Amino acid sequence: MDLNTQKISIIGAGIGGLAAALALAQKGADVTVYEQASTFGEVGAGLQISPNGVAVLEALGLFDAAKALANEPESVIMRDYKGATITRLPLGEAALQRYGRPYWQFHRADLLDLLAKAALDAGVTIAFDHHVTNVTGNEAGALLEFEGRDAVLADLLIAADGVRSPTRSAVFEGEPASFTGQVAWRGLVLADKLPAEMFPNAAQVFMGKGRHLVTYPLRGGSVINFVAVVERENWTEEGWNLPDVPSNLQAAFSGWCPEVETLLSKVNDTFLWGLFNHPVLPRWSKNRIALLGDACHPMLPFLAQGAVMALEDAWVLADSLARARGPRRGLHDYEDRRKDRATRVQNGALRNATAYHLKSPLVRGAAHKVLSYLNEEWLLGRFDWLYAHDVTRGEP
């Protein structure tokens, strides 16, 4: 299909919406991204982008610019809550050798900025302060309605409007995302407030009963990012992330090893995120409307793949539309090429939630012992299905 003839609207200027906008504009489409916020927020802190996500950045022509912003960790160090090392998953050179591409970590704002600038350069319009209130569609196109603004007609509409996607409920009759019983605090601490030897160039995962904490350096090691997850029964309906006081976070990890306690003692600002999931949708596209990223497959962060899957979606969407004879066929092909993989990753992240939070000290001790005996290269090989996959080579 000749994308030069297509006027495409995208809802949401997150990683997924911006990557899709760029990929489509590079193929000639006339793309406008509608974002409800008035600017990019800094909320979100760190994002790990594994080699399968780097493949998409590379295909979009962003490899060098992204490399300049990325942190490249040497390994993932798995530790128990008392600080004892259980095992290491080698990354750095090992990931590069094995997958031909690096494993990177970014400040989310840096990655958003990179994608936004590239999208603008490619001719995309990003319309901030555009809150979409309703979406309808038929075989010929889609209509977007906004709060306090004129409606817009599009040949194609891509809804990358996040985990609480209004389009998913309005058009696809999907159930609302449900709370998983887990919350995550996220935030950053300036590295010069911390003993350097406690935070090497690695992702560290500290695991204890019903909770875990992940930490890694960003921006050349000048800041330390953390994600701290605990199980909890309820979540407010006000939003999916809220500012919280550091003392709640500190109390949740009180008595943990010095690395964790020292890091958390320096936290000034933090946000608490509810973690949501929803059943796999029967369809991701209808007429000329399709969902992308968290809007269609929100996942727990325990494989660090939500943004990576949004990048893969974006590439496959543009490729499928460019190859198809018509827009509806193209959206169907996109869905067919993406659904099994996204579902597999969603399920894998769910399984990791249990593994990280083992409650019984006996079971936890035994599981950690088994992990400690495993060969490190073999451990990395367990991720081949995920990291070696390259959607830009046209794989399904």
Ligand SMILES: Cc1cc2nc3c(=O)[nH]c(=O)nc-3n(C[C@H](O)[C@H](O)[C@H](O)COP(=O)(O)OP(=O)(O)OC[C@H]3O[C@@H](n4cnc5c(N)ncnc54)[C@H](O)[C@@H]3O)c2cc1C
């Ligand atoms: C604690 C935690 C850690 C994570 N770590 C990682 C990681 O290391 N690696 C990784 O790959 N992923 C990670 N993720 C997941 C990742 O953050 C998300 O999967 C990813 O950001 C989803 O991108 P998206 O573009 O689909 O949605 P979003 O980033 O949510 O963007 C949706 C956009 O749509 C806009 N929008 C919504 N409704 C409307 C409307 N009505 N009108 C106009 N605009 C609207 C929103 O304002 C928003 O800008 C993590 C998630 C969490 C919670």
